[in-house]
Amino acid sequence: MTDQRWHYENFEPTGSAIGFRITGKLDEVQSPFQKIEIFGSTDWGNLMLIDGALMLTAQDNFLYHEMISHPALFTHAAPQRVVIIGGGDCGTLREVLKHPGVQSATQCDIDEQVTRMAEKWFPELCESNGDPRAELLFDDGVAYMANCPAGSVDVVIVDSTDPVGPAEGLFNKSFYDSCFRALKDDGILVQQSESPLMLLKLIREMRTEMGKAGFTAFKTLPFPQPCYPTGWWSVTLARKSGSFEFRDADARAKAFDTKYYTADIHRGALSTPPFVAQALGE
Known part of the structure; x- marks a missing residue:
């Protein structure tokens, strides 16, 4: 759902919604498979929507x-x-x-x-x-x-x-x-x-x-x-x-930049929260 200033997406499977303040629609194309829309936003850069669902923002x-x-x-x-x-x-x-x-x-x-x-x-x-x-x-x-x-x-x-x-x-x-x-x-x-x-x-x-x-x-x-x-x-x-043990030393010595991923982030993500582990039988 989009009004003049905000794009809202209702997500029925989680009973929740998310919204972004937009500056306007920049582009739209109907492919043989789906509708792709691009919006500008005030804080999240450009947004890509597919069939009304937000796929990505430039910010995150x-x-x-x-x-x-x-x-x-x-x-x-x-x-x-x-x-x-x-x-x-x-x-x-x-x-x-x-x-x-x-x-x-x-x-x-x-x-x-x-x-x-x-x-x-x-x-x-x-x-x-x-x-x-x-x-x-x-x-x-x-x-x-x-x-x-x-x-x-x-x-x-x-x-x-x-x-x-x-x-x-x-x-x-x-x-x-x-x-x-x-x-x-x-x-x-x-x-x-x-x-x-x-x-x-x-x-x-x-x-x-x-x-x-x-x-x-x-x-x-x-x-x-x-x-x-x-x-x-x-x-x-x-x-x-x-197993899912990873090349920790190589991850720490990587020669390229990342904005989020690090060896420590990776190791932390391997530590499954108890409620997730219980639900997944781990």
Whole structure:
């Protein structure tokens, strides 16, 4: 809901709403898949909405993009081949390519218009699109993973919207089967997993479906995200086996800048709050 000065988003699953003071609509496009809108705001920079739901703000997107990327990449022993499913705003791709050991990063998003709008209104997120290691595909991510050669990927990052519409197929056993097969034995799957405060049922269901596909180890990492419902978000990591201990020394010695992620933040996120651990059976 938008009036002349504010954009409000009611989020039925959590019985809550969030609002941003806006300066006006900057752009809009109806793609074959969804409506994408860009608003200016007084305090949060540009906002991107998809089908009326806020996807990102210029002010706080780094929290999400860093936490969906760096914990998984520093947990893997030596990630070289990364696949991003979704992620059309390209912020996750930018973070992945900060790791010099990554040899290739494929981003597969079904909607090219998300990337084109990001290039226009969030150019800072797209600054690595021309990296020779980057491959940008505009295709069905479910089909891409189904056709991915077995044992060919080190890290799969599922940077998706909520589990409705075009993203609905990214939260079930069939998709996770494809991820499991494509990942090497030491590979890591990481997916955005909504609010650990109000949507623990969804996180449990995700982890159950991942388990049906063969993943045996899981870790849900929470982090602040003011622009999303409840102000608290998470990513869930899954492995075929092994632990989620990470390369602490490498994280501390990283040669690139981050705004939120540090080795200490990472270690703190591994400490699961008791109510989350109880709900997830940890």
